[in-house]
Amino acid sequence: MQDTTIKNLVILGGGTAGWMTAALMSKVLGKVVNITLVESDQIGTVGVGEATIPPIVNFNQALGLDEKEFLKQTKGSIKLGIQFENWSRQGEHYMHAFGSIGKNFPFCDFHHFWLRNREQGGADSYWDYSLNYQAAMNNKFAPLANIPNTNLPGISYAYHFDAGLYARYLRRVAEGRGVKRIEGKVCDVRQNSDTGFIENLLLESGQVVEGDLFVDCSGFVGLLIEKAVGSEYESWQQWLPCDRAMAVPSCSPERIPPYTRSIAHACGWQWQIPLQHRTGNGLVYSSEHWSDEQAHEVLFGNLPGEALSEPRIIPFRTGHRREQWCKNVVSLGLASGFLEPLESTSIHLVQSAATRLVKCFPHRGIRQEEVAEFNRQSRVEMERIRDFIILHYKANQRRDSDFWRQCEDMSVPDSLREKMELFRSTGKVFRDYDDLFTEIAWQQVMIGQGILPQDHHVIADGLNEGQMKDLMGSLKTLIQGTVEQLPPHEAYLSHN
Ligand code: FAD
Numbered sequence: 151m152q153d154t155t156i157k158n159l160v161i162l163g164g165g166t167a168g169w170m171t172a173a174l175m176s177k178v179l180g181k182v183v184n185i186t187l188v189e190s191d192q193i194g195t196v197g198v199g200e201a202t203i204p205p206i207v208n209f210n211q212a213l214g215l216d217e218k219e220f221l222k223q224t225k226g227s228i229k230l231g232i233q234f235e236n237w238s239r240q241g242e243h244y245m246h247a248f249g250s251i252g253k254n255f256p257f258c259d260f261h262h263f264w265l266r267n268r269e270q271g272g273a274d275s276y277w278d279y280s281l282n283y284q285a286a287m288n289n290k291f292a293p294l295a296n297i298p299n300t301n302l303p304g305i306s307y308a309y310h311f312d313a314g315l316y317a318r319y320l321r322r323v324a325e326g327r328g329v330k331r332i333e334g335k336v337c338d339v340r341q342n343s344d345t346g347f348i349e350n351l352l353l354e355s356g357q358v359v360e361g362d363l364f365v366d367c368s369g370f371v372g373l374l375i376e377k378a379v380g381s382e383y384e385s386w387q388q389w390l391p392c393d394r395a396m397a398v399p400s401c402s403p404e405r406i407p408p409y410t411r412s413i414a415h416a417c418g419w420q421w422q423i424p425l426q427h428r429t430g431n432g433l434v435y436s437s438e439h440w441s442d443e444q445a446h447e448v449l450f451g452n453l454p455g456e457a458l459s460e461p462r463i464i465p466f467r468t469g470h471r472r473e474q475w476c477k478n479v480v481s482l483g484l485a486s487g488f489l490e491p492l493e494s495t496s497i498h499l500v501q502s503a504a505t506r507l508v509k510c511f512p513h514r515g516i517r518q519e520e521v522a523e524f525n526r527q528s529r530v531e532m533e534r535i536r537d538f539i540i541l542h543y544k545a546n547q548r549r550d551s552d553f554w555r556q557c558e559d560m561s562v563p564d565s566l567r568e569k570m571e572l573f574r575s576t577g578k579v580f581r582d583y584d585d586l587f588t589e590i591a592w593q594q595v596m597i598g599q600g601i602l603p604q605d606h607h608v609i610a611d612g613l614n615e616g617q618m619k620d621l622m623g624s625l626k627t628l629i630q631g632t633v634e635q636l637p638p639h640e641a642y643l644s645h646n
Pocket of ligand 1: 162163164165166167168188189190191193194195196197198199200201202313334335336337367368369370371373395397432464466482483484485491494495496497498
């Protein structure tokens with residue numbers, strides 16, 4: 151009988167996606183599968199992607215990385231959330247702060263109490279009850295599982311890091327665990343004439359790389375998933391109008407804020423990501439509304455420090471592969487789809503797809519049921535994130551450009567429309583199965599973008615005015631007291 155066991159795994163691409171996949175696969179499957187990674191220095195990597203979300207902490211731990219070493223190697227900093235400026239209206243801002251807000255109640259989220267308190271004349275901002283937000287604004291950080299002497303959740307955090315250095319660091323980790331790296335450019339992909347499965351990759355050097363399963367981390371080009379096995383790309387540009395980014399690093403400021411800034415402009419938005427050695431900047435914009443020259447003017451007019459290089463323009467197509475896994479090719483990273491970096495989800499999508507691949511890893515041959523389940527989970531995950539990102543555009547009250555007016559007028563996916571309507575009328579929001587973002591994330595963005603619910607949960611009426619005042623007052627005091635005790639963010643980085 152023919153042995154169909156998957157023994158040879160080939161990863162094409164040595165960007166963040168390729169090396170994250172190689173590091174995870176070698177850790178979990180290294181004893182049973184031979185892993186080879188092919189990359190071309192001549193082609194290089196996309197070279198952006200510096201902000202992450204909290205699950206990265208678990209990923210690094212699963213790989214066995216030491217946080218201190220990781221921050222040193224990647225010149226990283228701590229991220230407590232994303233500050234959205236000028237998104238709802240010019241001059242206004244809010245934060246999507248990670249972690250919890252207020253206090254967790256079993257049947258009714260804290261924001262219902264906040265809404266009730268507001269009706270009674272309370273003037274506090276929702277973010278007065280966010281430990282992450284208060285720490286971010288005061289430039290403070292320490293890992294904290296709970297607010298001391300309480301069972302209230304502590305700080306939830308992620309990282310900003312230099313993605314190129316992260317890939318290099320993971321390369322050393324993966325090679326140390328037996329991953330074989332081949333430097334070279336793939337010039338031909340050979341497929342079985344009956345099945346269409348890829349059999350091997352031909353490099354310009356003449357070397358042939360055989361494999362049973364191929365992970366396509368070749369970036370936007372999708373060399374295997376698109377060019378070879380032909381998995382279709384579904385565009386989501388009708389909802390996410392930006393299609394270009396201009397990126398440039400600048401000198402690092404004296405203080406390193408522990409949060410990402412996302413600043414909306416007339417026809418796009420700008421990111422600022424503080425690292426130890428520089429600030430990563432970029433402008434995401436719509437080429438229908440802005441030329442590259444206009445984008446350049448806006449970006450360079452709003453840099454937080456002197457530019458360290460010439461800007462790079464990166465065109466992109468928002469959307470995803472209908473089949474992220476097709477035949478014996480699984481695409482990860484930019485080869486599998488792209489959602490703009492507004493909520494820093496791309497590196498997370500690599501992490502979750504690589505984890506999913508481990509869970510669905512084929513044993514004796516590739517089974518269609520496994521492939522279908524992998525693709526279903528991938529699609530649901532992408533669609534939920536897509537909705538969350540569209541929300542930022544749709545729920546805007548800017549009237550200063552056609553771009554923002556068109557975003558407000560556009561029809562959105564039913565899944566998002568229903569969520570917004572439910573929240574607007576009742577204050578309720580539910581995390582769908584497989585939704586990366588929690589209810590608290592959705593609440594913050596909806597409230598921050600100006601969707602103020604017309605009602606609150608009836609449970610919040612259970613507190614009389616005095617009890618409500620006590621609850622709110624004690625939470626605020628606890629949060630303020632905790633923030634005062636935290637060390638400065640820079641102290642945490644330099645201590646590490
Ligand atoms: P790439 O970095 O493009 O790597 C592709 C690899 O394939 C390279 O090693 C290349 O050499 C190799 N390759 C290609 N063709 C061949 C060939 N023929 N032969 C051999 N090798 C080949 N993500 C976040 O999580 N947070 C962010 O803040 C963020 N910001 C972003 C901003 C922008 C403007 C963009 C475009 C993306 C951003 N991302 C962000 C996404 C993030 O950059 C990517 O998800 C991540 O870097 C993974 O890229 P990749 O490895 O898939 O592709």
